[in-house]
Amino acid sequence: MASNITLSASVRQNLLALQNTADLMSATQNKLATGKKVNSALDNPGSFFTSQALSNRATDLNSLLDSIGQAQQVLKAADTGLGSLTKLVESAKSIAKQAQQAPQAGSTTYNAFAVTGDPTNETLASHDGGAVTIANTTAYSFDININGLGARTINYTSDADATEAEIVAGLQADLATELAAAVGGSSFTGRVTIATGAGGDDLVVSAVDADIDFVIANATANTGLTNNTYNSTSLLDNIGSSGQTLSVQVNGGANQILTFGTGAGQISTLAELNTAIGGIAGVTGSANNAAFTLNVASTTSAQNSLVLAASNANLATALGIAQNSTTQGTVTIGAPNATRTSLEQDYNNVMSQLDALVRDSSYNGINLLNGDDFKVLFNETGTSFLTIPGVTFDATGLGLNAIGVGHFQADGNIETEIGKLDTALSSLRNQASKFGSTLTTVQIRQDFTKNLINTLETGADNLVLADTNAEGANLLALQTRQQLSTTALSLSAQADQAVLRLFG
Missing domain, CATH: 1.20.5 (Single alpha-helices involved in coiled-coils or other helix-helix interfaces)
Structure with missing residues (x-):
């Protein structure tokens, strides 16, 4: 309702000035009371909403700051566990060293055993033809029959200046070519060779893993050769029929069969026999023209034997062994050392503590030493994070395990355990370094987040605070x-x- 009171111009002007002053005083008192110059969007929309966004982000980061701090504690718990695990493994190594220094059992004897044969040697008949006189028109003709496939003829004519070595070289080259042609391209290089004898006048034919039969016919006087038939004896010649077998049984295991013959996968040469020996599990050995040997190392198990059984007497004779050969090995172990026995129990106690310590290294349900991974968020959207991979460092995870009774009685076993412990120590130290590096990264991100929160809050306050x-x-x-x-x-x-x- 309009006022019916009439004010003079001067009074009205002074009254309005007094009212404006009162309004300004009210606004100023409000700023002093709240400490803010912008209390709502009506005061300054731009500053109000920008300040609110900055404050909200600072609040979100502040909540992440707590989880970052917890991540540090998880890492510190894992690092503490690693330190203790390292001490336990070092203790186990010390125990193993003590056991190594203690005397071994009263007497320990391991007798390796073997089957040794004297095989029938592969021989070649020899003939001394005396000196050979080479004339200018002398011609040499050689007929070679390969496995009954027909004769191949090598003709060679020398001149007066030819040396014995030149003649032999020519024969060697022609021989390889003719042999290969006779059997469809098979290589005989290095298997059948022709050379001069030690005296310089002998012509020597040598074979490696091959059977050579040859006939000298129509020998001329100036060659010094006598017409005759010459034959080498091979392994298969002594065995007889193809398909004969040798059964090998090691320490009571399954029979392992070697088959002799010319078929696929069968044995017809010494080279093939040596290859077959190399494939027999639990056996080492070799075969040559002088000896056939199989060796088996003794063990502490109940079975210590090597049993050979040939399918016929000819095969056994060819290998130089009895048809049914059995060799028993012996193992003699004295009374166990009491100190080593006691240290075995101490060692196993440490192994059990490794597992217990790993289980106890968790923090807030997270155990980086027992296979748990941990993800640390560094921003409010979850796009910046660090995944800390866990490890399984119980005894099994470290490649360690409890040992059986009598394990420390042999120095070799102790050396094996020390090697495992050294590997475990290396793994622990490497992982401690990784966790230390990760902890440094988390601490850096924590400091960064703190500084960023402070920056955001300062910016927000600058927009609204009075x-x-x-x-x-x-x-x-x-x-x-x-x-x-x-x-x-x-x-x-x-x-x-x-x-x-x-x-x-």
């Missing part, structure tokens, strides 16, 4: 203005009061 010093000065100035406005209003009212004196 300067209390400035606002205090403003309030003091407004109070002075209010007093002056009140005085001015009073003076304006006095002019109107002068009219009343006319009626006085």
Whole structure:
């Protein structure tokens, strides 16, 4: 409702000034009371919403800061566990070293055993033809029959200047060519060779893993050769029929069969026999023209034997062994050393503590030493993170295990355990280094997040917080203005009061 009171212009002007001053004082007092110059979007929409977004991000990061701090504790718990595991493994190594220094059992004897044969040697008949005189027109003709496939003829004519070595070289080259042609391209290089004898006048034919039969016919006087038939004896010649077998049984295991013959996978040469020996499990050995040997190392098991059984007497004779050969090995072990026995129990106790310590190295349900992985978030959207992979460092995970009774009685077993312990120590130290590096990374991210939160909060406050010093000065100035406005209003009212004196 409109006021019916009429104010003079001066009074109205002073009144409006006083009202404006009162409004400014109210706003200033509100800023001082809240400490903010922007209290709502009505005050300054841009500053208000920007400040709110910055504050929200700072709040989100602040909550992540707690999880980052927990990640450090998880890593510290794992690092503490690694330190203790290292000490336990070092203790186990010390125990093994003590056992190694203790005396061994009273007497320990391992007798290796073997079957040795004297096979029938592969021989070649020899003939000394005496000196050979080479004439200018001398011609040599050689007929070679390969496995009954027909004769191949080598013709060679020398000149007066030819040396014995040149003749032999020519024969060697022609021989390889003719042999290969006779059997369909098979290589005889290095298997059948022709050379001169030690005296310089002998012609020597040698074979490696091959059977040579040859006939000298129509020998001329100047060659010094005598017409005759010459034959070498091979392994298969002594065995007889193809398909004969040799059964090998090692330490009571399954029979392993060697088959002799010319078929696929069968044995017809010494080279093939040696290859077959190399394929027999649990056996080492060799065969040559002088000896056939199979060896089996003794063990502490109940079975210590090597049993050979030939399918016929000819095969056994060819290998130089009895048809049914059995060799028993012996193992003699003295009474176990009491100190080593005691240290075995100590060692196993340490192994059990490894597992217990790993189980106890968890923090807030997370155990980096028992295969758990841990993901640390570094920003509010989850796009920045670090995955800390766990490891399984119980005894099995470290490649260690409890040992059986009598294990430490042999120095070789102790050396094996020390090797495992050294490997475990290396793994523990490497993992400790990795966890240490990861912990440093997490600490750096924690410091970064703290600084970023501080930056965000400072930026948000700069947009909305009031300067209390400035606002205090403003309030003091407004109070002075209010007093002056009140005085001015009073003076304006006095002019109107002068009219009343006319009626006085």
